Amino acid sequence: MASRVLRIALIPGDGIGREVIPAGRRILEALPPSLGLKFEFTRLDAGYELFQAAGTSFPDRSIDVLRHECDGALFGAVSSPTRAVKGYSSPIVHIRKKLDLYANVRPVKTVATDANPIDMVIVRENTEDLYVKEERTLEDPEGGVYAEAIKRISARASSRIATMAGKIAVQRQKLRESGVASIHKSPLVTITHKSNVLSQTDGLFRSCAKEALAAQQFVDAGVAVEEQIVDSMVYKLFRQPGSYDVIVAPNLYGDILSDGAAALVGSLGLVPSANVGEGFVMGEPCHGSAPDIMGQGIANPIATLRSAALMLEFLGEEKASAKIYAAVDANLEDGKLLSPDLGGKAKTEEVVNDILKRL
């Protein structure tokens, strides 16, 4: 059988990024040959240590490598200096901008046997909203100063993020059909906004999202669509998290919702994410460089393993990602080899070995 070659950049970054990215590589290499996948890896440096040594946190030639020589990437973490450092900017923001990775996709999931199971994915718009960072401070005629910020919402970005959410809902259905345990039976997309107050900006997001999700491809796939005002959504997210499947939100609400939702599953070490654009995907664990535990070999590799699976999902390899998700779930359900953040005693290495065995 002819195999598909996937060219993957490995970008460990700083801190525990260097301990978990090798785990991501190992799981990709351990996938059964019957899946017909081959991997070519390219290692790229990034982060604060690189900046201190070379004056850049991610060189332009590495952007070219991603753009022209890779299908996807796995990014570890970078440490952020505690105070602003002249000339330093986050490589992740740089990569997102250069490759137009306009969606941040974050699945939040417990194992299906959990007493209160959760299985949702938050799809956050990643290019606009208050993050255009156009702020200014002005003289207040009443005394003192006032400050204001631009919240920019475009029809184009709103439509494409909603289309992405619809596609993810369909994809998740395919994963369920290929055997990934789930608490949901059919796809549902929840549109998040505050259009009762912000009728123009959030109103535009809402109407574009509704229109995009009414497309025939989603109707045919049985994707149900609902909408929720962000504040009541937070309430329901904490009371009945199991009721959500796919959530689509503008940048700021998405940021807040995804950290809140991650708190529901117990450890940052479990939560993956993907930065997605047209024709490129970068998997990235949600946690940072965790300087407090680096070098001890105890970082939880699961967020990275799930990020590798998520990357494969966006590369159209549902079967391969289903295998990784299932192996991770089996390790968690068994509960004998857990890292310290989950109350266990296992080292990173032992967790990875156990999951590879279950693959």
Ligand code: ATP
């Ligand atoms: P950064 O500035 O890079 O974000 P941080 O100090 O904010 O670093 P995080 O990586 O965000 O640290 O982690 C927050 C907390 O969660 C830390 O106590 C860290 O040890 C823990 N943590 C994060 N990731 C993991 C992981 N993979 N395994 C175990 N614990 C983790």
Ligand code: MG
């Ligand atoms: Mg952090």
